[in-house]
Amino acid sequence: MRxxxxxxxxxxxxxxAAAIAAYDSGVTDVVVLDRESSVGGILRQCIHNGFGLHKLxxxxxxxxxxxxxxxxxxxxxxxVYCETTVTGVTADRVVTAQNKxxxxxxxxxxxxxxxxxxxxxxxxxxxxxxRPAGVYSAGTAQKFINCEGYMVGKKVVILGSGDIGLxxxxxxTFEGAKVEAVCELMPYSGGLTRxxxxxxxxxxxxxxxxxxxxxxHGKERVEGVTIAQVDENRRVIEETKRYIPCxxxxxxxxxxxxxxxxxxxxxxxxxITSGALVDENRQTEIPGIFACGNVLQVHDLVDYxxxxxxxxxxxxxxxxxxxxxxxxxxxxxxxxxxxxxxxxRVHTESGKDVSLFLRVTQPFPKVRFTVKSGDVVLATAQRLxxxxxxxxxxxxKSEKLQGAQEPITVSxxxx
Amino acid sequence: xxRNLTCIICPRGCSLTVEGEKDNLVVTGNACxxxxxxxxxxxxxxxxxxTSIVRVENRVDTMVSVKTAAPIPKENIFDVMEKxxxxxxxxxxxxxxxxxxxxxxxxxxATKTVL
Ligand SMILES: Cc1cc2nc3c(=O)[nH]c(=O)nc-3n(C[C@H](O)[C@H](O)[C@H](O)COP(=O)(O)OP(=O)(O)OC[C@H]3O[C@@H](n4cnc5c(N)ncnc54)[C@H](O)[C@@H]3O)c2cc1C
Ligand code: SF4
Numbered sequence: 001m002r003x004x005x006x007x008x009x010x011x012x013x014x015x016x017a018a019a020i021a022a023y024d025s026g027v028t029d030v031v032v033l034d035r036e037s038s039v040g041g042i043l044r045q046c047i048h049n050g051f052g053l054h055k056l057x058x059x060x061x062x063x064x065x066x067x068x069x070x071x072x073x074x075x076x077x078x079x080v081y082c083e084t085t086v087t088g089v090t091a092d093r094v095v096t097a098q099n100k101x102x103x104x105x106x107x108x109x110x111x112x113x114x115x116x117x118x119x120x121x122x123x124x125x126x127x128x129x130x131r132p133a134g135v136y137s138a139g140t141a142q143k144f145i146n147c148e149g150y151m152v153g154k155k156v157v158i159l160g161s162g163d164i165g166l167x168x169x170x171x172x173t174f175e176g177a178k179v180e181a182v183c184e185l186m187p188y189s190g191g192l193t194r195x196x197x198x199x200x201x202x203x204x205x206x207x208x209x210x211x212x213x214x215x216x217h218g219k220e221r222v223e224g225v226t227i228a229q230v231d232e233n234r235r236v237i238e239e240t241k242r243y244i245p246c247x248x249x250x251x252x253x254x255x256x257x258x259x260x261x262x263x264x265x266x267x268x269x270x271x272i273t274s275g276a277l278v279d280e281n282r283q284t285e286i287p288g289i290f291a292c293g294n295v296l297q298v299h300d301l302v303d304y305x306x307x308x309x310x311x312x313x314x315x316x317x318x319x320x321x322x323x324x325x326x327x328x329x330x331x332x333x334x335x336x337x338x339x340x341x342x343x344x345r346v347h348t349e350s351g352k353d354v355s356l357f358l359r360v361t362q363p364f365p366k367v368r369f370t371v372k373s374g375d376v377v378l379a380t381a382q383r384l385x386x387x388x389x390x391x392x393x394x395x396x397k398s399e400k401l402q403g404a405q406e407p408i409t410v411s412x413x414x415x
Numbered sequence: 416x417x418r419n420l421t422c423i424i425c426p427r428g429c430s431l432t433v434e435g436e437k438d439n440l441v442v443t444g445n446a447c448x449x450x451x452x453x454x455x456x457x458x459x460x461x462x463x464x465x466t467s468i469v470r471v472e473n474r475v476d477t478m479v480s481v482k483t484a485a486p487i488p489k490e491n492i493f494d495v496m497e498k499x500x501x502x503x504x505x506x507x508x509x510x511x512x513x514x515x516x517x518x519x520x521x522x523x524x525a526t527k528t529v530l
Contacts, residue, residue, distance in 0.1 A: 047480035047526065048466045053425050061466055063480050063527040067510060149470050149478040174467060174496050193428035197421045198463065202489070301426055390426070 005029035005320045006313075007095045007108040009086045009261065012041020013302050014293025014309040015114035016069035021313030022112070023076050027320050030078050031106070033097050035085040039073070040066030041116050042294075043302065045143045048167055050194075055303035065302060089113070089265045091286050110316035113262055113276070113284075113291040114309065117255040117298055119164075129215040134222035138164040138252035142171065151175055153248025157225050158182045159213045161189040161196075162389075163300055165252025170199035172250075179203070180244050183211040183227050185234060188363045190254075190389045192300060213249065214241060222247055257295045265289060272340040273297045279329065279345045280354045281315030282308065287324040290316050297342050297357070300389060304357075325350065330373065330404055335411025337361055338369075339388065348404045355395045358410055363387045366415045369394055374406030386412070416440070420457055422450040433458050462486035467499045469514060471506050471529055479504060479529050481514050485521040499523060506530065 005027045008015045011034030019030045038044070043051070046062030053059050056068065073080060084099040093111050097104045119137040136144070136152055142164065144150045154177050158165045161184040169179045182200060187210045189196055200207050208227065214236050215226040229240040257275045267276050267284045275296040276284040282292050292312035293305045318325070327349045332341040341358045356371065364386045371379040371394060378400040386392060394410065416436070422429045422445060431444040431454045442454040456462060464486045468478040481502075487495055495518055502514055506529045515523040 044527075047468060047482075049464050049482060050426075059464075061480060061482055061526040064510065067528070146468055146480065147478060148476050149468060174465070174492075192426055193421045194423040194426060198423050202463070384430075390428075 001094070001105045001107050003107045003109075004031050005109040006031070006112065006316050007093075007106055007110075008032045008112045008114060009089065009095065010034060010041065010114035010116060010293070010295070011036075011039035011080060011082070012114060012116050012293060013043055013066060013069060014116070014295070014305050014312075015039075015041070015112065016066075016073050017306040017309035018112045018114055018290075018292055018313035018316070019078050020069065020072050020076065021310040022317040023078055023313075025314050025317035027109075027317040028076075032073070032078060032080045033084045033086055033095070034080070034082050037082055039070055039080055039082065042139070045139070045146045046167070047146045048171070051302050053303070054301065055306050062302075069306070086261060089261045089289070091265050091267075091289075093288050109288070109320040111289045112309075112312050112316050113289065113295055114293045114312075115258045115261060115295045117257045117294040119251075120254045120256055127213055127216055129226075130218060132216065132218040132220055132222050134218070134247055135216065135249045135251065138168045138250045141248075141250050142168055145171060145175065151177070153177060153246075155180060155246040156248045156250060157213065157227070157244055157246045158250045158252060160184065160252035160254070161191050161207060162252050162254060163191045163195050165250065166191045166195040166199040168250055168252065169205050170203065173203045173205070177248075179205045180246055181205070181227065182207045183213060184209050185212045185230060186210070188387065192389055193387075212236065216249060217243075222249055225249055255294065255298045257298065259295060262291065262295070267291075270340065270342075270344060272334075273342060275342075277344045278342065279325075279347060280311070280343045280350075280352075281318070281325060282312035282343070283315050283319070283325070288316075288319050290319075297340075300391065304391060304393075308357075331407045332356060333407050333409045334358065335372075335409040337364065337367070337412040338410050341408075341410050346401065346408065348401045351398050351402075353395050353398050354401060355393050356408075356410060358392050358394070359388050360386045360392070360412065361388065364412065364414055367412045368415055369410055369412050371396055371408060371410050373404035373408045376404070376406075378404065378408065382415070416458065418458060420454055422453050424449045424453050461489040463489050463492060465492055465495050465499070466526070467496060469499060469502045469504050471508070472503055473505050474529065477506070477529060479506075479508055479514075480526045481523050482526050483518060483521050484524050487519040487521060491519050495519065495523070
């Protein structure tokens with residue numbers, strides 16, 4: 001069996017940033033495994049701009065952002081194995097992978113999981129009607145159009161107003177298609193406001209909230225869809241049913257972290273994030289195995305993916321050099337108005353500030369977040385608005401964390 | 416003028432209000448100076464960066480992604496798309512290579528390397 005200090009599973013932006021950070025922390029025997037023919041992950045198909053403003057201080061397209069990290073990996077001589085699919089990870093850190101040369105078994109000093117996520121499929125959505133051609137997940141359509149140059153349709157309805165759906169509405173419009181409508185089941189969009197403005201409003205594409213696709217019509221190819229408004233319980237309101245002719249339906253209904261390997265290793269998963277439970281170093285409940293990027297929590301900004309991956313890379317390097325971090329930990333918990341908090345566990349005596357990442361349950365106007373351990377307030381933060389589509393970050397100072405005994409809760413109040 | 420805008424410069428997406436006359440616009444709601452500039456530009460001459468793809472002629476099913484090196488006037492988006500659609504390229508292409516020059520005062524450049 002081969003041995004490496006750190007094995008990174010997945011060469012998307014998360015995997016690349018984790019590998020670089022681990023290397024820069026002094027552990028140079030790092031390898032990255034990716035099943036695709038080149039690294040960069042989902043960014044290779046995200047040809048639009050809007051990446052890197054926060055992290056690199058300039059606005060790049062997806063491929064350009066990925067290239068910045070690929071160059072840094074190359075510069076350090078970090079080995080990358082493409083077309084290499086990881087098929088198993090064990091709790092004692094044996095990574096099994098498969099490529100043209102056969103099966104590879106690596107004993108790793110530490111493992112970083114960075115497998116990203118996949119799109120929720122139509123099967124998981126249960127739309128009634130026929131099953132004609134012309135129904136694509138938004139990400140698949142994006143790959144067809146941007147990587148293979150194959151245009152998927154001319155008259156389009158999009159279900160789901162997450163960022164991918166919004167970006168695709170503009171992309172299809174650019175390519176001469178008519179986007180008839182974007183329907184969103186919830187009473188608010190899950191996408192970034194800037195994407196609603198520059199992808200829909202710029203082109204006069206209507207966004208229908210509390211609306212779903214109730215039925216798909218067409219035998220061989222999609223001929224139209226029936227859209228309808230839904231009530232508070234997300235049940236279709238019959239009287240509002242309306243037929244829209246179209247040849248293509250794009251589904252942009254959320255991403256699911258790709259955690260088969262994580263489960264296979266017996267790593268506990270948070271039912272809300274669908275990613276592993278981690279501490280502030282992004283270590284899972286199994287020592288020496290770390291997770292970052294979309295496999296840990298679905299991110300809307302790649303910049304935060306890179307930040308998170310650096311924490312995991314540094315954590316993995318430290319594990320290789322010094323073993324597991326010891327010391328007291330407390331759990332974190334979502335309170336009023338907060339859907340989840342990540343990391344789910346923090347060391348209180350590490351002497352370092354800890355950033356808590358969270359999402360709110362619904363859109364709010366001006367709010368104040370309060371981070372508490374029992375009755376002790378550790379941090380507060382105000383925001384002019386908060387929405388589920390935009391991840392929040394609140395930093396707790398090390399001196400406040402020190403001595404915290406009770407679980408840490410983050411809650412919000414509307415001001 | 417009295418216009419409400421959402422700043423699209425960064426993901427924070429501040430809600431901006433623009434009031435006043437054309438050469439004396441007052442912007443509020445911006446968390447940083449970039450937002451003020453954006454609001455003034457948006458009310459006087461709105462611009463956008465256009466991104467798309469160009470087929471690589473000497474490679475099977477291969478596209479190279481491209482963008483305008485600087486934002487172009489918003490009303491010219493579809494014209495720029497036409498020009499990009501008509502463009503032809505041959506590999507190898509390195510990211511940053513100029514694909515079309517002189518497009519509304521800027522260039523269309525490759526954002527991906529195809530060897
Ligand atoms: C359509 C779309 C638009 C977006 N727009 C923006 C935007 O405008 N601005 C912005 O900042 N962010 C945007 N994002 C978000 C950002 O791109 C993602 O958050 C980021 O790419 C996630 O990085 P990742 O490395 O975690 O996952 P990914 O990029 O998905 O990479 C995961 C990698 O792991 C590999 N892998 C998975 N399983 C295995 C296995 N078993 N063995 C080997 N390899 C494996 C995959 O091949 C892939 O290369 C967008 C995302 C999408 C999908
Ligand atoms: S005003 Fe500044 S902080 Fe606010 S969205 Fe625009 S660029 Fe971002």
